[in-house]
Amino acid sequence: xxxxxxxxxxxxxxxxxxxxxxxxxxxxxxxxxxxxxxxxxxxxxxxxxxxxxxxxxxxxxxxxxxxxxxxxxxxxxxxxxxxxxxxxxxxxxxxxxxxxxxxxxxxxxxxxxxxxxxxxxxxxxxxxxxxxxxxxxxxxxxxx
Amino acid sequence: xxxxxxxxxxxxxxxxxxxxxxxxxxxxxxxxxxxxxxxxxxxxxxxxxxxxxxxxxxxxxxxxxxxxxxxxxxxxxxxxxxxxxxxxxxxxx
Numbered sequence: 001x002x003x004x005x006x007x008x009x010x011x012x013x014x015x016x017x018x019x020x021x022x023x024x025x026x027x028x029x030x031x032x033x034x035x036x037x038x039x040x041x042x043x044x045x046x047x048x049x050x051x052x053x054x055x056x057x058x059x060x061x062x063x064x065x066x067x068x069x070x071x072x073x074x075x076x077x078x079x080x081x082x083x084x085x086x087x088x089x090x091x092x093x094x095x096x097x098x099x100x101x102x103x104x105x106x107x108x109x110x111x112x113x114x115x116x117x118x119x120x121x122x123x124x125x126x127x128x129x130x131x132x133x134x135x136x137x138x139x140x141x142x143x144x
Numbered sequence: 145x146x147x148x149x150x151x152x153x154x155x156x157x158x159x160x161x162x163x164x165x166x167x168x169x170x171x172x173x174x175x176x177x178x179x180x181x182x183x184x185x186x187x188x189x190x191x192x193x194x195x196x197x198x199x200x201x202x203x204x205x206x207x208x209x210x211x212x213x214x215x216x217x218x219x220x221x222x223x224x225x226x227x228x229x230x231x232x233x234x235x236x237x
Contacts, residue, residue: 056235
C-alpha cells in the first residue's frame with residue numbers, strides 16, 4: 001500500500017530546488033535514494049540530464065546502470081525521482097507519464113518557470129502508476 | 145549457455161517477482177525469445193513492432209549498453225550478465 005504523502009527533510013528539499021535552479025533553463029533530474037521498503041528519502045543523487053534540454057530529461061544510460069548497481073549493493077531504492085519543468089507548471093506531462101517506470105517512487109516535480117519573480121518554486125509530488133497520476137501531500141520536516 | 149538476466153521492478157510481473165532469471169541464446173535477440181518462452185509477454189515490452197529495441201529500454205551486456213555494441217545482434221558468451229533497465233526520462237515536451 002502506497003503512502004499518500006511524501007515526507008522529506010528541508011535539507012533534501014532545498015538541494016532538489018537548488019539543483020533545478022542551477023540547471024535552469026535546462027531540466028534538472030535526479031533521485032533521492034533510501035533504504036528499500038522504508039519510503040524514507042535519505043541520499044541525494046543528482047544526475048546528469050543527458051538530453052541537456054529545456055523540455056526533456058533522460059538519465060545517461062551508463063550513469064543509470066551505475067546508479068541501479070549502487071542502489072542494489074546498498075539495498076536502497078529510488079524513493080524520490082525528481083525533475084524540473086522550466087517553462088510550465090510542476091505537473092506530470094504526458095511524456096512524464098509514458099516513461100514513469102517506478103510505481104513505488106514519489107515523482108517530484110519542481111517548476112523553475114517563475115524565476116524572474118523569484119517567488120517560491122513549485123515543489124509537488126505525485127505517484128504515477130499504470131498511467132494514472134495521483135498528487136500527494138508534501139510534508140517537509142527538520143529531520144526524520 | 146547460461147546467461148544471467150537482471151529484471152527491473154516494472155517487468156517482474158512477468159517473472160513471478162524474480163529479480164534475476166536465467167536465459168540462453170547466442171545473441172540478445174535470441175535471449176529475449178528464450179525468455180519469452182518461459183516468461184510470456186516480456187519480449188514485447190522490450191522489442192517494438194518493427195523488431196527493434198524499444199527507445200526507452202536500456203539493455204546492458206556486462207557493463208556496456210548494447211546500443212554501443214551490436215544492438216540486438218550483440219553476441220553472448222556463457223556466463224555473461226545482461227541487465228535490463230527502463231530509461232528514467234520525461235519532461236515538459
